[in-house]
Amino acid sequence: MGAYLRPRRLEDALTALAQPHVVLAGGTDFYPARVGRAIDEDVLDIGGIAVLRGISADASGWRLGATTTWSELLEADLPPLFDGLKQAAREVGGRQIQNAGTLAGNLCNASPAADGVPCLLALDAEIEVAGPAGRRLLPLRQFITGVRRTALAQAELVVAIHVPKPDREARSAFLKLGTRRYLVISIAMAAATIEIADGRVASARLAVGACSPVAERLPALEAALAGAPLDTRLADRVEPAHLAPLSPIDDVRGSAAYRSDAVVTVLRRLLQDLAA
């Protein structure tokens, strides 16, 4: 039988992490990995640490506490910039998973099909990490280093996700492709954030998930959209060549060729939604 720690203070959690612990928050990845066997690891439950929870804003942007759940995000009063992340929140598992699963847990689990990652990439999110050496901020794409791998050191914890405030009016959207309506792991999904000035796309950030080991931004497409009028023709700018950063594979959910083909459609629909 392992230890089980449930500290109230972040400092105590960080102290505990001097020794290896499995971190438990929403439990939605922890327990499924331990079906039918005794749980004997040392566990650090961070669910009781108040400072890790909740959403706040200041002049520079928003701070999403690490253990904020998908449901709490959905209920939060947030601008249209977060519409995409909220759409993703509605598509994560079913309501039970949304009530338990946490934003940072989705990142730390580092699944290629994590629904939150493309949205947060498109929001230019940074990950605030605390450890023995203090705090550091990493761009999300540097935080997730591979399939089920992150830049988190053993003694570190994610404390928050920071979303910078855009200079201009901004919107975002998310679209998920799966084989059934609820409780489905994405075959592919895409998220986009556009900033708008004078009826044009001032800047765009797009990311695609489940088509590479880690969700990827699409810089060539972003460049192709910059300056374009914000109308229904926006979607026509998507070209297969823009998908170069992706490396889809064949798996039980779909073939690589299908993913490459479908992602173009998903991206076009996403841009149609944003332009509408």
Add this chain to the structure above:
Amino acid sequence: MKVAFTLNGRVAEWSGPPVTRLAAALRDDLDLTGTKVGCDAGDCGACTVLLDGRQTCSCLVAMGQVEGRRVETVESLGDGNGGLTSLQKSFLAHGAAQCGICTSGMLMAAVELLRRNARPCRAEVEDALGGVLCRCTGYSKIVDAVMSVSTSMPIAAPPAGAAVGARLQRVDGVPKVTGRDLFGADAVPADALWIRVVRSPHARARFELGDLAPLRRRLAAVLTAADVPFNGFGIYPDIKDQPVLADGQVRYRGEAVVALVGERAQVLAIRDEEVPIAWTPEAPVFGLDAATAPDAVLVQADKPENLLLNGVVRRGKAAEAFAACAAVAEGLFETAFVEHAYIEPEAGWARRVGDRIEVHVTTQTPYMNRDEVANVMRLRPEAVRIVPTACGGGFGGKLDLSVHPLVALAAWKLDRPVACVYTRPESMAASTKRHPARVAARFGCDAEGKLLACEVTATFDTGAYASWGPTVANRVPVHAMGPYAIPNVRSWGEAFFTNCPPAGAFRGFGVPQAAIAHEAMMDELADRLSIDRLEFRHKNALRAGDTTATGQTLAHSAGLAQCLDALRPHWQKAHDDVAAFNAKSGSRRRGVGIGCMWYGIGNTSMSNPSRMRVGLSPAGTLTLYSGAVDIGQGSNTIMTQIAADAVGLPAAQVALVAGDTDLTADAGKTSASRQTFVSGMAAERAGRDLRQQILRLANAGPDAELSLEGARLTVRDGDAVRSIDLASAGTLMGEGTFDPPTTPLDADGQGVPYATYAFAAQMATVEVDIGLGTVKVLRIVAAHDVGKAINPTLVEGQIQGGIAQGLGLALMEEYLPGRTENLHDYLIPTIGDVPEIECILIEDREPLGPSGAKGVGEPGLVPTAPAILGAVHHATGVRATRVPLLPHRLREAIVAAGQEKTTGKRT
């Protein structure tokens, strides 16, 4: 660690390891087994409770996280005076609970919704309940129940003589909506030891066991093949080919090798790597091509050519008849392994009682289980008692032995209760599957569209062991030409062994796979002759008086043409609607499809009797002793309705004793859609027998009216009224048996394989996203000839549930050993995937059946995939030849068809 929290409104304290799942604490320590565990992974939602008012999977919550919080379980529901909430009542009135294993989760999810929104719309219900899987109902009646909570009316109990045909609430419904029903894992004795099975990680391997003595010192027992008195089981008396525990050789991934017996925590703590097994993996035989290759290695050494069985139905001269056909269609269709995915994993426990062994287990077939356990243990069948627990879904998968022989052997050896509950991955890896099929079909008709000839070859992958493979290989040749009158037929079925999970019984026994082929052929021929697809089928439908391909003349009850007549207005309207939609839309196209089926009720050319008893005790208790197991489909209620009317007393006065092999007679297995028809007839005869005895006692005529009050039975015959004091009359016991009349099939498959057949036609409307290859089923209308609907609500529930599984077969379900052994990689339809379903019940009376009834358990599933695939073809021009039609398969076919078009090739 001590945890203090609020449980169902009261202060509760629990102590134990804080990493314990909330679901486990509720069930194992707090005696609240209303919360069910289906996967322990957040995939099924059966364990949904409210945590601080929010619906949560209790399998994903650590007890350490519950301190100071508020937990509400299904046991908290009630009106405060011991009665039900309006939500629970609505579930009962609508028939929203079938097996009941998902019901607690559904109710708690609905409670969360209804607190926010007392009158939700359909989309809101779907969003709120989307995290709970149901495998029985097709969700329709659950959605109805939640949407109409505020208006739902209780179903009035029918008076004497009016139970058959009434929408009687399930007689076993209240325990299902209160969480009090006890399933296989719910009533394990506190002093029981537990088994954990070590299973093969290889599809094919030889192995040697190392020194087990160290493990045996730590545990109560470590069972191996050497501990099994007769180490072979199987459905057929002459094919006991599956070992209880593998003996030096494994033939599929997931096969049982060693059983660890000890305290629960102890056996869970032992990892597979700690059990000394030296594996020598060998190249496995995967798929039909490998199994039938000339140089194929044998899966079972004594089964040459890897052949399990083949069979044929031959009538007329099919090969010659094609020459006279104006149109001929042919195609090759392939299906995958399909998992039953009942939400209750296999579970049960056993105890030794003197020289007898008692097995409490979730099952579809107590008597077959009894004989099989006895055979494995080398005991007399009378020395084995099977006590069925509530069964959380079966669909054919709980006909085979699972935990039974293991818990029985261990309990016998140790003289202590021993339990075993499969985990979800274990259930999926170990249990039987639907047979993957390769069906080659060729059909021809004359210029008017009358079918003249058909040749079908259905080849099945039966996996490592026989299980119900012979049943599939026998049943399919009889059905593979479809429900049509065709004078020249050659229909061949064959099954081959592979190193895959044993393929066994799954709702339809191979007929759903064959129906995909014959219905595609109907579409193609109709299109070729420019005849409407529905009218083409109507022209060829088997009717009373027609002779089938086995030479059987259908005397009565062949209602396919009536089903098609009932669909016709829906069909025409759907075509108009689809055409209007397609005229506007670009990226999404709609289509309408139709599927027909017939299905022989009961065993194929084999005796399958049922025996039922109805007793009236000196105290005035009217009891139906039914060996028919209710696995959610409703036979407890159906048998009660039939028996009540046969006796002439109200159904509400019938007490039920069900399933237990010590207390009931053999009513056969719950499969082959046979319980309503076969056991129902036995129940009717038993009821009539009791009534005769009563009328004799009262010297009354056949039309006398009975009423029962306490121990006083009143018989009114016209003006004559007789009162019988049951206390002095002694126990009255009526008995009835029924075995449907069939004959063996000869070498050409000629004979009477079934006494009666169900018929059905379903239509589906779908929307295909052309760019993504996804299919949304928008609506299904299902017309079923059921002979007589004993309980229309339950009949609809069977049809809707079958349709949901047919939808899964068509669009998403594909079991891959080692890859989809959980409910997030193996997809079954959620509440958002099953559309509104309209059921039309056709009652073309079957004189052999109780009140004219036939069966409906399997027929609901059979025509669904053909209807959906036909609709996809109508929408896109793509004919699916491989299911499931996953988005990537459909999209690739759409692209390929488009390329053929642009390069001028025929599509």
